[in-house]
Amino acid sequence: MPSVRLGVGLLAGLAAGGAVVLLSYCVYLDWRRHRDPAFRRRLQDKRRAGQPKAQAPARQLWDPVKKEELQEYFFREVQMGKLCLIRGERGMGFEHLTNALLVCEQPKELLMFFKKTLPPEVFQMLLDKIPLICQQLEETCRSTEHLKDDPD
Template sequence: MPGVRIFLGLLAALAACGVVAFVGYCVYFDWKRRGDPAFKRRLRDKRRAEQPKTKERGAQLWNPANEKLQELFLQEIRMGELWLSRGEHRMGVDHLSNALLMCGQPQELLKAFKHILPPRVFEMLLHKILLICQQFEADMNEQKYLEDDPD
């Protein structure tokens, strides 16, 4: 049966050559496509077109024109200040964390809180935010688990 072995060997070599040729074909035409100035222009235009869409999504979450949301945000800030002035740090941190959740730019608000709040209260606020994020993540994982459950 040496003829069968030779035939199988030639068949395997031919298949390997075909795979190498196909990969070479893919690499060559990908290189040509990426080198094409029209491809780069289309890719750049596509990325520019997608940028406003991501900004619009963020604007949907926080709309400064929404007066009720603004009023609720300011009320949470005021309540946080009130509780902090009374020495009730936990209640103040609860209200300030609610304001952070409603804020359109929470990083900027956190920077302001860092300069305004006493270090102990600011650390309590960061800890509260961490707990909220962990709870949110746990809720999302539970929701995903319930959606994936076939029962």
């Protein structure tokens, strides 16, 4: 019996010693991680190298949240355009109306509505402004695509 107790005691002592060593090592690594920026950088590099490349999430063709946000944006732009035109701020009014036209799901119907509700000279100025806004939008899209391609 004494040999069994001795074996159990020895085993318990080894387990306690191992736990102390493990805890000490964890404390040391934590201390080193907080103190050494190069160690943190190397650790991050190891983690990045070990992770598999994240696959691009599947694109959803219809996202109800985005659709609601676009509708809210559309209505807000139409309202702002009307207010600006009423105040006599034609430049801002045209910009808001063309923004609404760009996000509209049915731009032809919106143009027909504008043709019926806006004075002819204002509608013609709106039509003249559309290509400029589209060009600005294309330039913005190109610049954001360029930024997405840049890894830094």
